[in-house]
Amino acid sequence: MKYAKFPRTDITVSRLGFGCMRLPTLDKEGHPIDRPEAIRCIRHAIDNGLSYVDTAYGYHGGDSEVLVGEALAGGYRDKVTLTTKLPLWLVHEAADMEKLLDEQLKRLKQDHVDFYLAHAVNNERFESVFPMGLGEFMDKMKQKGKIRYAGFSFHDDAETFRKVVDYYDWNLAQVQMNILDEFNQATMKGIEYAASKGIGIVIMEPLRGGALTRNVPDTVKDLYAAMPVKRSFADWAFRYLYDRPEIVTILSGMSTFEQMEENLRIFDSAEPNCLSPEERELYVNVRKAYEARVKVGCTGCAYCQPCPKGVRIPEIFRAYDEASVFDSFEGFYGRYKRNWAENVCVKCGACEKACPQHISIRNWLETIRAEVDAH
Numbered sequence: 001m002k003y004a005k006f007p008r009t010d011i012t013v014s015r016l017g018f019g020c021m022r023l024p025t026l027d028k029e030g031h032p033i034d035r036p037e038a039i040r041c042i043r044h045a046i047d048n049g050l051s052y053v054d055t056a057y058g059y060h061g062g063d064s065e066v067l068v069g070e071a072l073a074g075g076y077r078d079k080v081t082l083t084t085k086l087p088l089w090l091v092h093e094a095a096d097m098e099k100l101l102d103e104q105l106k107r108l109k110q111d112h113v114d115f116y117l118a119h120a121v122n123n124e125r126f127e128s129v130f131p132m133g134l135g136e137f138m139d140k141m142k143q144k145g146k147i148r149y150a151g152f153s154f155h156d157d158a159e160t161f162r163k164v165v166d167y168y169d170w171n172l173a174q175v176q177m178n179i180l181d182e183f184n185q186a187t188m189k190g191i192e193y194a195a196s197k198g199i200g201i202v203i204m205e206p207l208r209g210g211a212l213t214r215n216v217p218d219t220v221k222d223l224y225a226a227m228p229v230k231r232s233f234a235d236w237a238f239r240y241l242y243d244r245p246e247i248v249t250i251l252s253g254m255s256t257f258e259q260m261e262e263n264l265r266i267f268d269s270a271e272p273n274c275l276s277p278e279e280r281e282l283y284v285n286v287r288k289a290y291e292a293r294v295k296v297g298c299t300g301c302a303y304c305q306p307c308p309k310g311v312r313i314p315e316i317f318r319a320y321d322e323a324s325v326f327d328s329f330e331g332f333y334g335r336y337k338r339n340w341a342e343n344v345c346v347k348c349g350a351c352e353k354a355c356p357q358h359i360s361i362r363n364w365l366e367t368i369r370a371e372v373d374a375h
């Protein structure tokens with residue numbers, strides 16, 4: 001395992017972090033958590049050098065924090081840096097912030113966390129919740145010893161990212177970045193800007209929720225196959241990120257023991273500045289090959305859920321994008337008719353307000369339904 005230091009802190013962590021949003025579960029819909037397996041994974045990772053654990057109020061319907069508290073009992077807490085996040089969408093007045101943090105500490109069975117992040121910051125939340133005194137709240141919680149450092153996780157555009165970076169003396173910014181997102185959301189330039197201000201960068205969705213390892217199109221496989229060194233798809237995707245010295249740690253949601261073991265192996269050689277010029281060119285070409293095929297671009301974060309009408313948006317989009325990548329629409333149409341046809345979108349738009357990717361969800365649902373009806 002390789003390690004890196006958060007600038008302007010006394011904290012050094014493993015470059016692979018455990019993202020507790022996609023823990024092993026008993027069913028494929030993401031619940032309930034397979035508790036013994038999730039605890040086994042987290043503890044095995046820690047026993048093998050992982051030292052950063054990321055959770056949040058809402059993950060696994062609120063159960064992720066409870067599970068993390070259980071996994072970190074028995075001495076494991078002392079071996080990790082622990083991060084959780086303030087659910088900004090539940091903050092209606094300033095007093096809600098500390099109430100939520102207290103509830104989270106109780107769930108986690110902790111008296112403090114190392115990093116506390118404003119969760120899923122976007123322009124709307126920046127303008128509505130931050131003026132309630134978010135910065136003052138973070139200062140106060142540091143003084144009370146409930147949090148050590150403050151940060152934010154982010155889903156919006158590069159312009160908003162800069163505004164948020166400049167708002168407070170943050171120690172951590174958590175951003176979505178992977179081979180496909182160099183110019184999306186915070187952007188790689190935004191990451192460089194935050195790092196220049198002494199903010200440690202944490203990456204989420206490094207495998208785009210797993211999509212970069214699943215059903216990889218032939219055009220992309222050929223590009224990887226032409227390289228002299230052979231690596232797994234996950235390895236290529238992580239390598240693109242751990243090359244960057246600004247990036248302190250890369251969170252992976254590890255849904256199986258095998259994935260966790262592979263990721264531990266990959267991060268044994270996660271050295272910054274490792275890419276050759278040929279590898280840099282490879283990533284540009286891989287991005288182009290993907291961009292030529294993906295239609296919706298949903299990452300499956302499920303912030304749009306639950307839909308009031310029960311439309312399983314992330315499942316539909318994931319299946320549709322996979323069908324687009326592989327040109328395998330017949331299988332998709334059958335699956336749609338079996339699983340998703342009954343729940344019809346009424347275009348209320350609640351999903352689009354919550355979507356960090358700003359996907360035109362209603363239009364896509366309509367387009368896809370029309371395609372299915374025509375087959």
Ligand SMILES: NC(=O)c1ccc[n+]([C@@H]2O[C@H](COP(=O)([O-])OP(=O)(O)OC[C@H]3O[C@@H](n4cnc5c(N)ncnc54)[C@H](OP(=O)(O)O)[C@@H]3O)[C@@H](O)[C@H]2O)c1
Nearest residue numbers: 019020021022153204205206207208209210234252253259
């Ligand atoms: N703050 C926020 O707004 C926010 C948003 C998103 C995420 N996060 C945090 O960031 C963490 C990381 O994001 P993420 O979970 O999307 O990470 P990710 O690494 O992009 O995706 C995780 C998924 O990738 C697949 N995977 C992992 N390792 C693999 C391997 N070695 N080989 C093949 N497939 C592998 C698994 O999917 P399958 O088993 O389904 O294939 C797994 O569920 C989250 O867990 C969460 O803690 C925060």
